[in-house]
Structures are given as C-alpha cells and as structure tokens.
Amino acid sequence: MHSIYPAPTVIDATDNEYFRLMIDAAPTGFVLIDGAGMIVLVNRHLTTLFGYDEAELLGQPIETLLPQRVRATHPERVRSFFINPSVRPMGAGRDLYAARKDGTEFPVEVGLTPLSSTKGMLVLATIVDISERKNSQKQLARNRDLFNAVVEAAPTGIVMIDMNGRITLVNCQLEAQFGYSREDLIGQPIEVLMPARLRQSHPEHVRKFFTDPTTRAMGAGRDLYAARQNGTEFPVEIGLSPVHLADGRQVLATIADITERKKDETKLRRANDGLEEFVYVASHDLRSPLRGIADLIEWVKEDLEATPNPKVSQNLDRVAIRIERLERLITDLLAYARAGSSQSETLAFDVRDLVERVLELQPPRAGFEVTLQVPELHMIAARTPLETVLRNLVSNAIKHHDKDVGTVMIQARSKGEFIEFAVSDDGPGIPTRSQDRVFKLFQTASTAERRSSGVGLAISKRMVEAHGGWIVVESRDGERGTTFRFFWPATATSPSTGNAL
Numbered sequence: 001m002h003s004i005y006p007a008p009t010v011i012d013a014t015d016n017e018y019f020r021l022m023i024d025a026a027p028t029g030f031v032l033i034d035g036a037g038m039i040v041l042v043n044r045h046l047t048t049l050f051g052y053d054e055a056e057l058l059g060q061p062i063e064t065l066l067p068q069r070v071r072a073t074h075p076e077r078v079r080s081f082f083i084n085p086s087v088r089p090m091g092a093g094r095d096l097y098a099a100r101k102d103g104t105e106f107p108v109e110v111g112l113t114p115l116s117s118t119k120g121m122l123v124l125a126t127i128v129d130i131s132e133r134k135n136s137q138k139q140l141a142r143n144r145d146l147f148n149a150v151v152e153a154a155p156t157g158i159v160m161i162d163m164n165g166r167i168t169l170v171n172c173q174l175e176a177q178f179g180y181s182r183e184d185l186i187g188q189p190i191e192v193l194m195p196a197r198l199r200q201s202h203p204e205h206v207r208k209f210f211t212d213p214t215t216r217a218m219g220a221g222r223d224l225y226a227a228r229q230n231g232t233e234f235p236v237e238i239g240l241s242p243v244h245l246a247d248g249r250q251v252l253a254t255i256a257d258i259t260e261r262k263k264d265e266t267k268l269r270r271a272n273d274g275l276e277e278f279v280y281v282a283s284h285d286l287r288s289p290l291r292g293i294a295d296l297i298e299w300v301k302e303d304l305e306a307t308p309n310p311k312v313s314q315n316l317d318r319v320a321i322r323i324e325r326l327e328r329l330i331t332d333l334l335a336y337a338r339a340g341s342s343q344s345e346t347l348a349f350d351v352r353d354l355v356e357r358v359l360e361l362q363p364p365r366a367g368f369e370v371t372l373q374v375p376e377l378h379m380i381a382a383r384t385p386l387e388t389v390l391r392n393l394v395s396n397a398i399k400h401h402d403k404d405v406g407t408v409m410i411q412a413r414s415k416g417e418f419i420e421f422a423v424s425d426d427g428p429g430i431p432t433r434s435q436d437r438v439f440k441l442f443q444t445a446s447t448a449e450r451r452s453s454g455v456g457l458a459i460s461k462r463m464v465e466a467h468g469g470w471i472v473v474e475s476r477d478g479e480r481g482t483t484f485r486f487f488w489p490a491t492a493t494s495p496s497t498g499n500a501l
Contacts, residue, residue, distance in 0.1 A: 029127035033062045035120055037078040049129060051101035065127075067099045082121060085114030090125070098127065107134045157255040161190045163248060165206040177257055179229035193255075195227045210249065213242035218253070226255065235262045286330055294323050345384075346492045351377040351412050351419060358390045367405040368398050374412045379419055380491045385463045390421065392456040393484050397425035418469065418487040430475040430482050438473055457484075464488065 020041075023030040029046030033039055039057050047054055050065060057064065062078065063071040090096065090110035098108045111126040151158050157174030161167055167190060170182045178185075178193055185192065190206065191199040218224065218238035226236045239254040297320055304312060352374040364370050379386075390410070397408045411422040430438060439461040464471045464486045471486035 026126075029129075031057075031062065031065070031125050031127065032115070033078070033123050033125070035082050035122075037062050037075055039064070040119075040122065046127060049100075049127070050098070056101075062125075065098050067097055067105050068103075070097075078123075081112065081123065085112075085121065085123065087111075087113050106131050154254070157257075158252065159185075159190070159193070159255065160243065160250050160252050161206070162250050163210050165190050165203055167192075168250060174255060177228070177255065178226070184229075190253075193226050195225055195233050196231075198225075209240065209251065213240075213249065213251065215239075215241045234259050287327065290323055290327055290330075294320065297323070345382065346380060347383050348378065348380045349383055351379055354379075354383060354387060355390065355410055355412070358387050358394065362391050362395065364394070364398055364408065368401070368408060369406075370394065370408045370410065372410050374410065377412055377414060377419060378490075379488075381488060382467060382492060385467060386488060389460045389463050389486065389488075390423070392460045393423040396456055396484075397423060397427065397482070401425060401427040403427075414490065415487065417490060419490050420485065420487050422483050422485045424481060424483040426481050429477075429480050430473060432475075432477050435473050435475065439471070460484075460486070467492070 023041075023043040024045075026043060026045060029049045030041070030043040031039055031046055032041035039060050039062060042052075042054055042057050047057070050057075061075075063074050066074055088111075090112050096108050096110055097105045099105050107130050109128040109130050113124045113126075115122045115124050151169070151171045154171060154173060157177045158169070158171040159167055159174055160169035167185050167188050170180075170185050174180075174185075175182055189203075191202050194202060216239075218240050224236050224238055225233045227233050235258050237256045237258050241252045241254075243250045243252050297316055301313070301316055352372070355372060355374050359370055394408055394410070398406070407426050409422075409424045411420075411424070413420050439457050461471050467488060469486055469488045471484065473482065473484055475482040
C-alpha cells in the first residue's frame with residue numbers, strides 16, 4: 001500500500017550546519033521536537049518571541065510554549081501526529097495561542113513538517129505571531145459593525161450601488177420609505193426606486209457618474225422624485241458619495257423624503273403671494289380715500305382762513321401729519337411685500353462703486369460723516385436689492401442717532417462664497433433685550449417718537465434672506481454704537497427646474 005503523504009525529509013538535525021544556519025536566519029520561530037514531545041532545537045527568532053534562553057527550552061516538553069489551560073490535552077495530540085505524520089497547518093479552523101515565559105498569551109499560526117533523522121522521527125514546527133493580523137481583523141470587524149450601525153441609525157434612506165447600477169446595500173429607513181424589504185432590493189437595478197417615466201434614461205447617468213465620481217448633491221437645481229413599491233411618487237433630496245472597496249468602486253446615496261418641506265414651501269409661497277396681493281389691494285383702496293381726506297383738510301383750512309382758530313388749525317395740521325405717515329406706511333408695506341418675491345436682474349459690478357452710488361443718491365444729512373473700508377471686490381448679484389439694504393441700514397443709523405453729529409462706517413470684505421457687509425454707527429446702541437425685535441415688522445428699538453414705520457430693517461432682513469444670505473445685529477449693553485452685519489452671496493445662481501432622480 002502506498003502512503004498518500006509525501007516522504008518525510010531526511011536530515012541530521014543536530015549535525016547539519018547548513019540547516020542550523022538556515023533556521024537561525026529565518027524570520028519565523030522554529031522548534032524541533034522528538035517523538036516524546038521534547039524540544040531538541042529552537043532558532044533565534046523563537047527564543048526572542050517567547051522570551052526564553054535556548055538552554056531553558058532544550059529538553060523541555062513542547063507544552064512549555066503553550067497556555068496552561070491546554071497543556072493537559074496536548075501530549076495526546078503530539079502522539080496522534082507521530083502516528084500519522086504529514087506536512088500541514090496545525091489546528092486548521094481553530095484559533096491557536098502560545099504563551100511567553102511571563103505567561104502572556106498571543107495568537108499564532110503553526111505549521112508542522114515531519115523530519116526523518118538519524119535519531120528517529122522529528123517534527124519541525126514553524127510558529128508565526130499573528131497578533132497584528134488579529135488586531136487588524138478585529139479593527140476591520142469593529143469598523144464594519146460601526147459602519148452598519150451608522151447606516152442603520154441614519155435618519156435618511158441609504159442605498160449603495162455597484163458599477164453596474166445594482167443595489168448592494170440598503171438600510172431600514174429606506175425600507176420604510178419605499179415599502180420594500182431589503183431582500184426585495186439587493187441585486188436589483190437602482191431604477192426600481194424611480195418613477196417609471198425616468199427609468200429608461202437613468203443607466204446612462206449612472207455610467208457617467210462612475211466615469212468621474214465626486215461627492216455632491218444629485219440633480220442640483222432640479223426637483224427629484226422617487227417611487228414607492230406601490231407606484232406613488234414623492235419628492236426627494238439625494239446626496240452621492242463614491243466609496244472605494246476592495247472589490248471595486250461603489251456609490252453610497254442618501255435619500256431624504258422632503259414631502260413635508262415641499263408642503264411648507266408651498267404654504268410659504270402662497271402666504272407670500274397672499275401678502276403681496278393684500279398690500280397691492282391696500283395700496284390701491286387706501287391711498288385714494290387718503291388723498292380725498294387730505295384734499296378735504298386743505299379745503300377746510302382754506303375756508304377757515306378768514307376766521308382762523310389756532311386750536312382748530314393745530315388739529316388740522318396734526319391730521320395732515322398722520323395722513324402723511326399712513327401714506328408712508330402703505331408705501332413701506334408694498335416694499336416689504338416685494339422684498340422677498342421680486343426678481344432683479346443679475347449683474348457683475350464692483351462693490352465700492354455700488355456703495356458710493358448709494359451715498360450719492362442718498363447723502364447723509366448735515367453733521368454726519370460716512371467713512372468707507374471697502375477694498376476692490378467684485379460680485380455677480382442682484383444689484384438693486386443690495387443697494388436697498390445698504391441704503392436702509394445707513395438711513396437707519398442716522399435716523400435713530402441721539403445726537404446731531406455722528407459717524408457711520410461701511411465695511412466690506414470677502415468671506416469665501418459670500419461678501420460680508422457691515423454698517424456701524426456711534427449712536428446710543430441697541431439694548432440686548434431689544435435686539436430680537438428690531439427686524440420685526442412695525443418694531444423699532446428707539447424710545448423717542450420718530451417718523452419711522454419700523455419697516456426698514458424688516459425689509460432689509462427679508463431681502464437679504466430672499467437672496468441666500470443672513471443678517472445680524474451687534475451691540476453691547478452699556479456701550480455706544482451698533483453694527484448691522486450681513487452676508488450676501490458673491491455669485492448669484494439661477495435655479496433651473498426639471499424632474500429626474
């Protein structure tokens with residue numbers, strides 16, 4: 001009968017000088033044991049690995065290198081191996097551990113090779129410390145668990161697709177959004193989540209994305225729609241991120257259901273339309289009778305010229321003043337309604353030229369000086385509403401000043417995608433408790449009676465936000481001066497429309 005195992009290598013393990021040189025130079029641990037399981041040879045790497053001197057190991061049972069918990073059963077394994085020796089890894093499918101001289105354990109990989117020598121059958125064991133490999137595997141497992149936990153906990157739907165446009169991963173949120181189970185989706189084309197009217201052209205979009213993948217929002221400037229399992233469509237917002245994996249590049253997509261946001265936007269748009277319509281009606285229906293009342297006052301004053309009564313004349317003047325204020329209020333309301341909805345032509349211009357034009361058209365009153373700290377800056381934006389905001393802020397700074405002389409400073413500087421404007425004054429300041437209401441309609445922080453409707457700052461805030469910016473007020477209690485600081489996009493974008501996922 002022929003053995004299925006290769007013939008053992010014949011070597012004189014104690015006398016062969018080349019064998020000794022070879023194993024001492026090896027980067028892995030070598031230990032040679034005889035048929036009784038006693039150590040007859042170790043190499044330099046093994047003594048370093050386990051922390052022993054060579055003399056401490058020679059003649060000792062191989063169990064010296066094992067953890068205490070497995071030493072009792074190991075001699076039987078040695079005996080079984082010598083009965084049927086073969087070149088093979090030890091403990092296939094099991095985690096193996098060795099023990100250093102100080103008792104610390106570490107994971108190992110062990111290979112067994114039978115050797116025939118003049119002193120009988122020997123076994124050469126190669127021992128490799130795989131602690132780093134195990135740590136890497138544990139870290140990979142932790143990362144995988146963390147990734148899965150993050151994906152499942154995400155508040156938006158997540159789907160991953162491969163280069164063929166096939167779904168490889170979904171999370172529970174996406175299952176809830178679309179009404180599918182993940183078993184129904186894995187392996188399916190991504191088009192299964194899209195309205196039927198858009199499916200035919202989408203594979204080409206996937207191909208183009210994989211040609212030049214970038215992290216970005218999908219369909220910027222367009223309305224995107226997805227389709228549930230029952231065919232109903234809903235508006236979505238999608239973010240795309242390329243992911244590089246060992247088995248190839250994939251794309252991770254986050255899908256947010258924005259149905260509620262779209263409803264809110266529709267309500268807001270209707271409210272704005274209603275406000276504008278109301279103001280137009282008020283402008284038309286109120287101004288005519290106001291003009292009539294003003295004319296009547298003039299006629300009454302003319303009739304009283306022959307026998308003027310100082311008290312009556314004073315009251316008529318007060319009525320005329322109130323009519324004038326009411327007309328100004330109607331004009332301000334109309335401007336407020338237009339501020340958030342009117343579209344202005346987008347132009348390229350120099351910021352300093354714009355500021356100087358504002359001051360030329362509306363110079364400060366006598367006693368006030370306006371200084372500029374505006375470097376050469378260029379914008380592509382709606383010029384008219386920006387001029388309106390600056391004009392309102394400069395006018396507001398002078399109007400609410402508590403002295404007949406003062407200084408206003410206008411500053412501008414680049415802040416990434418925005419231009420930061422600041423209008424500062426040396427007036428009485430705005431108390432902290434009043435700062436929350438200065439931008440509200442018909443509100444003013446001034447305690448003195450002034451001819452102000454309290455609409456100018458509300459219009460400024462509405463215009464700034466309508467064009468993608470924001471505005472804040474800065475003033476400290478107990479200190480003079482107020483700064484209104486606002487940020488306006490340096491380059492305007494023109495939105496487009498369309499439907500595609």
